[in-house]
Amino acid sequence: MPHQRPAGHRRRRTGHYSPPVYLVTVQVGSQWTRECMARLATIFGLLPPERHAPHITLFGPFTLDKGCDIRVLLEDPLLRSPGFSSFSAMLGGALVLRGRKGYAAVIRAAPGDPLALLAAAVRDSLLPHTRTCTWIDQIAGQRIFHVSTGFGLRRRKAEEIVEFLDTLPPGRRNAEGMRCMAGTTLDLFRLEVIRKGTLMDAFDFPTGTWIGRPAAFSEDRWEKTLESFRQKSGYQIDHPSFSEEDTAFVISDLHLGHANIITYTSRPFPDAATMDSVLIQNWNFRVRPTDTVYFLGDLAYGRNAGPAARYLSLLAGDVHIVAGNHDSGLGHASGSMEVTWRSRRFLMVHDPAEAPPDYPGFVVHGHLHNNQPGEYPFLNMPGRRVNVSAEMVGYVPLSLDELVDIIETSPGDAQFPTLNDARRKLNR
Numbered sequence: 001m002p003h004q005r006p007a008g009h010r011r012r013r014t015g016h017y018s019p020p021v022y023l024v025t026v027q028v029g030s031q032w033t034r035e036c037m038a039r040l041a042t043i044f045g046l047l048p049p050e051r052h053a054p055h056i057t058l059f060g061p062f063t064l065d066k067g068c069d070i071r072v073l074l075e076d077p078l079l080r081s082p083g084f085s086s087f088s089a090m091l092g093g094a095l096v097l098r099g100r101k102g103y104a105a106v107i108r109a110a111p112g113d114p115l116a117l118l119a120a121a122v123r124d125s126l127l128p129h130t131r132t133c134t135w136i137d138q139i140a141g142q143r144i145f146h147v148s149t150g151f152g153l154r155r156r157k158a159e160e161i162v163e164f165l166d167t168l169p170p171g172r173r174n175a176e177g178m179r180c181m182a183g184t185t186l187d188l189f190r191l192e193v194i195r196k197g198t199l200m201d202a203f204d205f206p207t208g209t210w211i212g213r214p215a216a217f218s219e220d221r222w223e224k225t226l227e228s229f230r231q232k233s234g235y236q237i238d239h240p241s242f243s244e245e246d247t248a249f250v251i252s253d254l255h256l257g258h259a260n261i262i263t264y265t266s267r268p269f270p271d272a273a274t275m276d277s278v279l280i281q282n283w284n285f286r287v288r289p290t291d292t293v294y295f296l297g298d299l300a301y302g303r304n305a306g307p308a309a310r311y312l313s314l315l316a317g318d319v320h321i322v323a324g325n326h327d328s329g330l331g332h333a334s335g336s337m338e339v340t341w342r343s344r345r346f347l348m349v350h351d352p353a354e355a356p357p358d359y360p361g362f363v364v365h366g367h368l369h370n371n372q373p374g375e376y377p378f379l380n381m382p383g384r385r386v387n388v389s390a391e392m393v394g395y396v397p398l399s400l401d402e403l404v405d406i407i408e409t410s411p412g413d414a415q416f417p418t419l420n421d422a423r424r425k426l427n428r
Contacts, residue, residue: 019063019131022070023194024122026087026115027202028054028147030186030266036178037149043176044161046150054147055192056089056109058119059126062133070193071201071210073129077121078191078203086233087115087188087205089145090417091181094165096158097144104151105161107181111145115188119145147186171372183373185417187268189225190216206232223270230268234420235395236278237285248341249287249317249397252296252350252366253324253389254279257305265369265391272304280314282396287317293397294339296366296388297324297350324350324367341400344407352376352385362386362407373417379406381414393419402428 028034033054041051064070092108111119123137136142149161168180190211191203202216203209206228215221230236255261256279259272269275287293293315300308308330312319323333336349338361345361352365362384368376370391378392379385386407388398398419406422416422 019066020196021061021063022200023060023062024058024074024126025055025060025192025194026058026089026188027190027192028056028186029189030054030184031263032266033147033181033184033186035263036181039176039178040149040161040164043164044150044157046153050150050152052148052151056111056145056147056188057143058191059122059137060133060194062126062137063131064126065129065131068129070126073125074122074191074193074203077118077125079208080121086229087118088112089115089186089188091147091184091186093182094149094162095146096155096162097146099151102152103155103158105149105153105158105165106144106146107149107165109145109147109186119143170375171368179371184266185370185373187229187266189229192216205229219270223274226268226270230278230395233268233394235268235282237282237396240285242286242288243291243399243401246288246290246292248292248294248339248400250294250296250348250364250388250400250403251283251390251393251397253298253369253391254295254300254311255298255302255326255390256280256300256311258300258302259304260302261369265371267391267395272302279390279395280311284314284316286397287315289316291317293317293319294322294337294348294364295319296322296348296364297333298326298366299324299330301326322348322350339400342404344404346386346400352387359384364388364403370418377415377417378419379410379414379416379422381407381410381412391418 037051037054089109089111092110094105094107097104097106123140127133127137150158168174168178170180173179189205192199193201199213199216201213202211204211204225206225211221231238256276257272261267262269262275267275269278300306300311308328320337321330321333322336323330336347336354339346339348346364347355347359347361349355349363349365351367352363355363364386366389368387369389376385376387378387386403406426409426416425
């Protein structure tokens, strides 16, 4: 007669132990990504068991030796990981993966260096204490980091989702309200410990603390997470930071009053009122009244936005405006302007498509935000273009002195996704 495992009550009496199954993931907080996943679920009729909140798995599923405290095991890699207050991953192409319960349609997520180091540290800390884990985690470097769009699927449905994702247009949205996700950088704010399929605990990266399950669903707590992230990333200036002498700055696409821009470009703000307050404060803590600012369009937009002229009256400096496609009520705005700074020629435009392809200097533009980071990053040296949309320059006006310094110290083939990336690579 084949051996049978004891029933639940007998298992407890005879000492048999069924350890809980864990996952260690990082939460994808991008509202745009969440909306895309929801739209995909609607388009392809995915059932609730075939979808879940967007995340990137770092380790698991796995079980632990009896008596192990997972929070204790994670403390060292979390607190010792370099740059633990700021993690990111860049979305890539879609592919089909085979799992234990069918197929998954996923989008690759290439981890930034801090996240890759954290994932390795989490693996090294947990692996010696696991009773069971996937073969992917048993050998370093085997895991394909990804965001699942659907799992437990029939193979054909998974392939159809991947084919659909591969046809999405870059930059603009298609009829279903989606655009190409490849090249999008995700800021990752929390590590989550999943136990038996349910959130057990969460570690908040920007504040460096365990926040527990209740706080993980609190809007007030989320606002504190975003505020701490903005402060540590330099996206929120809390005191004046002026240049020693009068100088010039450039920035584009503030979109004051525009709540939907937070979703479309994954801005780290909980609402439009907070965004407006931070953007105006950043400007006035960076620009003195005697400085010059070249603003390259789209000052305000949206049904709840106030008049552009009123916003402009709140901003310091001598502001020269290139009109954007959403600007109105700014009669003194121009279509483009040429600026020479420290012998560098810059053509200031809103939309780069409006610049002549043979311009001998650098074209400085906005309009595209962070929607086409491959073709229109912050700095594209081969293409001689600079994207100063607010998202690309960290929501703070960029001085032309720093821009010239970056251009003059960058290799001829350099392409930096954001201003912060340029600063890190050039040790600025």
